[in-house]
Amino acid sequence: METKDTLSSCSNSEEQQMQQIQDKAKKSCMVSFRQLHSHLKLLSNNDLKGTRTECGFKRAFATLFGQDVETFTGTMFLNMDQLEKQLDKEEFQEIGSMAAFKVLETQFQMFIKSRMYLDDEFVVMTRNYFLQYTQLAIPEFRDTLIQHMESVKKSIDERAKHKEEYNSWVNERQMQTTEDKVDSSKALDASLVDTESSGTH
Template sequence: MVSFRLLHSHLKVLSDNDLKRTRTDEGFKRAFATLFDQDVKTFTGTMFLNLDQLEKQLDKEEFQEIGSIASFRVFKTHFQKFFNSRFSLDDDDGLMTCNYFLEYTRIEVKQFHDTLIQHIESVKKLIDERALQKREYDSRVNERHIDIKAKKVDMSKALDDSLVITKSSGTEFKKQDTSTRSGNEDADNADIKTVYNKEPMAEVQLTVECNVLDTEHQHIEQPKFNNGGEVD
C-alpha cells in the first residue's frame, strides 16, 4: 500500500488550508478551475471520496478484483480533464495559472501532473499484482479441492471393493463349510451302513453257535437205555 499512501499524500497539496482568503488562495482557485474544469472544493471533495472507496477495496482482507478495478477507474476518470490539459507559458493567462498553482502547492504544474501519473500507475500495478496473487491462490485452492474429492472417490471405491471381496470370501467359506459337513455326513453314513451291513453276519454267526451248543447239550443230556428198556 506504499504506492497508495504516496498518491494520497501527493493529492493533499490540493486542499491546503493555510492559504485561505489570501491573494494566492484566490489565484489558485482560478488556476484550478482552468486546469481541472471544476471548482476546487467540489473536485477535491469527490476526489477524496473516490480515494476512500479505492482504499477500502485495497484494505479488504479478501481482495476483490472487480471492485478494486471499478473504484480505480472511477478515481482515474476524475482526473481525465487535468491529464488532457496543456500547460502553456506562452500567454499571460497560462503563465499566471502555473504561477498560482506553484505558489499554492509548492509544486510546478508539469511536475504535479507527471508525479500524479506515476503514483496512479503504481496503484494500478498494485491492483494487478494482488489480482494475480488472488487468482493463483484460488487456483491452488481449487486444485486441493479436486485432489481431496479424487481421494474421497478412490477411498470409497476401495471400500466398496473391500466389501465385495469380504462378501465373496464369506460365500466361499460357507460353500467350503457346507462341502466339508456334507463330506463328513457321507463318511458317517458310510460307517453306519458298514455297521448295518456287518450286524446280520454277526447274528448268523451267533445263531450257528447257539445251535451247536444246543446240539452238544442234547447229546450230553440224552438218557441211555439198557436192553430191558430201562434207563440206566
C-alpha cells in the same frame, strides 16, 4: 497414513505461503494508495486558507481543471475514500477496486490530457500560483500524479493475479480431496467384496 499427513502439512504450508503473498500484495496496494493520497492532498492546503496565494490558486485551478477547487477536491476525497474501502477489504474484489479506481482516474482526465499550461503567456500567473500553493510545478505535479495512478493500477492488477492463483490452487485442492475420497471408498468397496468372496469359500 504418513503420506496423508505429509500431504496435508504440505498443503498447509503452501496455503500459508499463498496467504502471505496475498497479504504482501495488499500491503503494497495500500502503500501505492497512500502515496497517491498524500500527493492529491497538495490540492487542499489548509495552511494557506484566506491568503492571496489561495485566492490566486483558486483561479489557476479553475483554469487547469475546469471546475472550482472546493467542488473538485470534495468529489476527489469521496472518490479516494471509495477506492480505499475497496483496496482495504480482506476479501479482495477486482471489479469493485477497478471501478473505484476508474472513477478517480476519469476525474483527472481533463487535467492529465491538457497541454494548455505549456506555452501560453497568460498561464505564467497560473503556473506561479500553482507552484506557490502546492510546492510543485504543474508538469511535475502532473507527472507524479500519473506515476502514482499507474502504481495503484499495477498493484490492483497484481492482487487480482495472486487472488486468481490462490483460487485455482483451492479448486485443485478440493478436486484432489474429492478424488482421494472416491479412491478410498472404491478401495473400501473392493476390500468388502474381497472379504465377502473369501467368506463364501
